[in-house]
Amino acid sequence: MRVLVTGGAGYIGSHTVLKLLGQGYEVLVLDNYANSSPQALARVKILAQRGFDIREGDVCDAAFLNDVFADFRPDAVIHFAGLKAVGESNQEPLHYYKKNVSGSITLLECMQAHDCRQIVFSSSATVYGEAEYLPYDEAHPLQPTNPYGRTKLFVEEIIRDWAKSWPAASAVLLRYFNPVGADPSGLIGEDPRAIPNNLVPYIAQVAVGRLDHLNVFGDDYDTRDGTGERDYIHVEDLADAHLAAVRYAQDHKGCEAINIGTGHGTTVLELLAAFEEASGKKIAHQTVAKREGDVARSFASVSKAYDLLGWRAERDVADMCRSTWNWQSNNPFGYDG
Numbered sequence: 001m002r003v004l005v006t007g008g009a010g011y012i013g014s015h016t017v018l019k020l021l022g023q024g025y026e027v028l029v030l031d032n033y034a035n036s037s038p039q040a041l042a043r044v045k046i047l048a049q050r051g052f053d054i055r056e057g058d059v060c061d062a063a064f065l066n067d068v069f070a071d072f073r074p075d076a077v078i079h080f081a082g083l084k085a086v087g088e089s090n091q092e093p094l095h096y097y098k099k100n101v102s103g104s105i106t107l108l109e110c111m112q113a114h115d116c117r118q119i120v121f122s123s124s125a126t127v128y129g130e131a132e133y134l135p136y137d138e139a140h141p142l143q144p145t146n147p148y149g150r151t152k153l154f155v156e157e158i159i160r161d162w163a164k165s166w167p168a169a170s171a172v173l174l175r176y177f178n179p180v181g182a183d184p185s186g187l188i189g190e191d192p193r194a195i196p197n198n199l200v201p202y203i204a205q206v207a208v209g210r211l212d213h214l215n216v217f218g219d220d221y222d223t224r225d226g227t228g229e230r231d232y233i234h235v236e237d238l239a240d241a242h243l244a245a246v247r248y249a250q251d252h253k254g255c256e257a258i259n260i261g262t263g264h265g266t267t268v269l270e271l272l273a274a275f276e277e278a279s280g281k282k283i284a285h286q287t288v289a290k291r292e293g294d295v296a297r298s299f300a301s302v303s304k305a306y307d308l309l310g311w312r313a314e315r316d317v318a319d320m321c322r323s324t325w326n327w328q329s330n331n332p333f334g335y336d337g
């Protein structure tokens with residue numbers, strides 16, 4: 001089976017491509033390297049001991065996409081390509097709508113033109129917004145609080161309408177919770193271009209000496225210890241979920257949104273302690289004001305993922321911290337350091 005992976009050079013994409021190759025899929029990666037390095041794919045080739053095609057270009061470029069589809073003739077697409085920084089999306093909303101929403105429309109048009117019927121889309125738990133109840137299940141109201149989140153919601157709706165209009169089509173919208181961790185080889189991992197916005201890469205950079213200390217955003221939330229609680233999901237488990245979703249899409253028509261998390265929350269201080277244990281490093285930290293837009297608690301209902309995909313997360317927070325530290329300590333400055 002032939003799978004086109006948009007954004008396959010990125011953090012989640014590179015881990016998923018590795019798993020696809022391991023399972024014998026034919027893969028083509030399309031990426032414009034807006035937020036990634038070609039090095040990631042070179043390392044995937046080493047780990048997989050298999051080659052695959054790579055095309056550099058933008059999902060918004062219809063002529064380029066048509067060329068790729070004509071040459072590769074994919075059976076399915078996993079669509080990771082997109083911009084993901086919440087703060088930047090507030091500064092440059094039109095850029096986010098263009099790349100994430102227009103890019104996805106161009107991709108869907110191209111899929112239909114080339115009779116490619118199956119898509120797995122990277123959505124996010126951010127589509128839920130402030131929790132009306134927990135855990136978030138897939139029927140929770142959708143009310144994202146920033147332009148990035150709205151691009152995910154709009155693309156979900158567009159894919160839903162596309163699948164309704166084309167009965168042969170099959171779409172799986174995966175709503176990721178908080179992806180962290182790295183491949184156990186330590187050769188691929190998360191490599192933020194700027195100062196990390198997210199907790200785990202930030203902690204990893206403090207541990208390796210690139211950053212001085214962690215700022216803990218608020219300690220008076222209504223949680224066990226007052227710090228924010230999230231459902232961290234190991235990127236290897238997340239990659240496995242994509243393979244399960246590709247299999248599901250082969251056998252089913254229509255469109256399903258599915259949460260991908262563990263179902264358990266971990267607070268900032270608990271994560272910090274787990275990382276100190278995994279790395280043997282003391283992580284300097286101080287409490288500062290809450291970050292605007294942050295929610296107190298977020299965790300997933302995971303029963304739909306198990307019922308439909310037969311998938312559930314297997315790795316715990318200790319695995320997430322160990323593999324992150326293995327990656328960060330072996331590559332203190334990431335791919336190009």
Ligand code: NAD
Nearest residue numbers: 007010011012032033034035036058059081082084122124
């Ligand atoms: P990433 O930035 O590492 O990967 C995205 C990849 O897409 C990068 O390689 C980038 O160069 C490429 N890309 C971006 N715009 C492109 C375009 N117009 N054309 C071609 N390539 C383009 O991010 P990631 O963490 O691997 O996330 C993958 C997907 O999952 C994204 O759509 C993201 O919004 C979504 N997601 C991520 C998280 C998270 O916390 N990491 C959570 C929920 C959802």
Ligand code: UFG
Nearest residue numbers: 124125126176177197198199202215216217228229268294
């Ligand atoms: N945090 C800190 N200090 C930091 C960074 C984060 O204390 O330097 C805290 C946050 O306040 C939060 C927790 O750590 O309580 C996790 O924060 P992240 O930024 O790692 O994750 P978020 O849940 O805030 O956001 C992530 C992605 C979003 C996505 C959202 C929901 O960054 O893109 O999950 O899926 F929309």
